[in-house]
Amino acid sequence: MAEARILVDQKEFMCAVCLDPVALPCGHSYCKSCITECWDHEDQMRVYSCPQCRQTFSLRPRNTMLAEVVEKLKKAKLSADCYAGAGDVQCDVCTGRKYKAVKSCLVCLESYCQTHFEQHEEFHSRKPHKVTEATGRLQEMICQKHEKLLEVFCRTDQKCICVLCDEHKNNDTVSAAAQRTEK
Incomplete structure (x- = not known):
């Protein structure tokens, strides 16, 4: 069974006061005890707000942290970050066990897994490189005489x-x- 790497920044779910996680719909995070104490002062008005951005809620929002994590997992391309198997193009940047490549760069002449491809795109954002679906035939797509793409x-x-x-x-x-x- 293929393993998947999912990168979730734990700071997204940390309370700025006590470092326990609870996320509000506005995106800010607190722990249950801190936000409950804060909202206990607002109970009379029946309007609750985020202590950071002051976005208001008519009801005390439920803990949305788990729902957000599940949504991130659904959006993650699990198959894009699995280990390369027989017949798959391997990521040229991965060390140790290689992940399956999703894209190949015709300028760098390297293939990248999803994580390394995102880094490649970020690094070359000012002058994007020509990329294609992952291929193990990169050398065949380049002119041996001029080292240019066969276009x-x-x-x-x-x-x-x-x-x-x-x-x-x-x-x-x-x-x-x-x-x-x-x-």
């Missing part, structure tokens, strides 16, 4: 080439994407 299809020679391949300049060429669409 052009030479219809004359029936092969993919890069934009710098001069020997094909008088040939019948189209973008590789257009050729794939046509086929």
